[in-house]
């Protein structure tokens with residue numbers, strides 16, 4: 001890798017997202033691994049998964065020697081770029097988990113994700129992380145009849161699992177508008193189990209908290225190979241009793257893991273800070289995050305500094321460079337997100353767009369997350385959050401910590417522990433599947449917007465989308 005100057009490096013990191021751009025201190029990397037080293041637990045990747053694992057290991061057993069190797073800087077990946085939804089809810093297919101572990105396990109999993117939202121909030125409080133964590137809940141709005149049908153089906157699904165009104169409930173347009181005024185809302189569902197956060201500040205604050213607990217974080221330390229008890233980097237090899245891989249979507253760049261995930265990009269834009277009267281006119285309760293029920297849905301938050309930050313999927317997968325900085329911006333997705341602002345938040349229509357960014361999601365073949373730890377070899381990994389990793393990574397990190405320390409907690413019995421998805425098909429089939437997902441979902445949305453009738457073409461995607 002060519003040596004970048006300090007200023008260029010800082011600019012490259014800030015350009016990754018609104019959140020990293022807004023970090024007040026320097027983003028200068030911590031020192032790299034100084035040479036060969038021995039420790040108790042070596043973690044690869046300083047995103048939420050790796051850092052929550054390190055944080056809990058260090059809290060549970062303060063004398064444990066924990067080392068984190070990060071290719072760039074803490075929070076460089078999606079953990080420092082996401083929509084800031086700290087959102088409870090199943091990360092994967094209820095059908096898949098129920099088949100493998102039974103109905104009660106699915107219900108327990110939901111409950112754990114809800115509790116994890118507060119878990120994150122408590123850690124933020126304990127560590128004094130100034131990241132705008134505010135638990136206002138989430139609002140899913142339907143703005144067409146097909147979306148309404150999906151919204152109600154989703155609610156029926158949650159009811160059938162055994163969740164109650166206190167977890168998710170349908171709101172009339174009037175009730176909905178009292179929470180967030182979304183133009184064209186026919187009905188919505190509201191869940192209190194969600195917080196808004198500035199994820200850049202959270203992940204960077206978490207890295208600092210880990211260091212205060214004695215965790216060693218080495219940045220600009222790319223791992224070129226890893227396996228039981230060893231982590232190989234150009235700066236030296238780390239030998240450890242336990243090795244945890246926390247590289248999520250980037251895992252596809254590591255030897256033997258190319259087909260573990262489909263790295264699909266999710267992209268975001270942010271407006272300039274909006275004046276108070278615009279927020280009053282929209283009627284957007286601070287701390288509530290909003291999404292819709294399109295196939296290529298949008299997700300949005302009112303940021304701690306008064307912007308609309310909104311994201312969506314739909315960027316085309318590139319066969320030769322599935323993970324590449326060039327994939328982080330896309331004119332079509334940006335234009336679609338700008339249209340969403342104009343259509344659903346017209347008072348903010350003239351706001352300037354100041355940031356556009358994105359990052360890769362780790363999508364497993366069955367869209368269901370997994371946490372693994374092999375006691376024999378001491379090797380573990382977690383990921384496959386398919387774009388819902390903020391809470392999932394907290395749960396996965398804590399679960400990995402419990403597994404390493406051989407603690408028999410509720411977490412180690414959740415349905416994703418030990419879950420295995422089959423690999424994606426080799427290229428060009430994975431490429432064809434990903435292009436089909438984006439094209440068909442996009443065209444179904446356009447058709448539904450134009451006709452107000454459910455587009456049936458999404459059935460074509462049944463073999464590559466998760467069972468409902």
Ligand SMILES: Cc1cc2nc3c(=O)[nH]c(=O)nc-3n(C[C@H](O)[C@H](O)[C@H](O)COP(=O)(O)OP(=O)(O)OC[C@H]3O[C@@H](n4cnc5c(N)ncnc54)[C@H](O)[C@@H]3O)c2cc1C
Nearest residue numbers: 045047048049071077079082083084085223359388389390
């Ligand atoms: C635009 C966008 C919006 C999103 N919005 C939300 C949201 O609102 N809510 C939600 O729940 N989820 C959201 N997600 C998903 C969520 O951000 C991720 O699931 C989560 O951050 C994954 O965390 P992680 O720690 O597992 O992985 P990452 O954040 O990807 O961290 C992995 C780290 O490993 C490092 N790494 C990779 N390879 C190597 C190597 N070889 N050697 C050393 N280090 C390496 C990377 O540099 C990176 O820092 C969004 C994602 C994106 C891209």
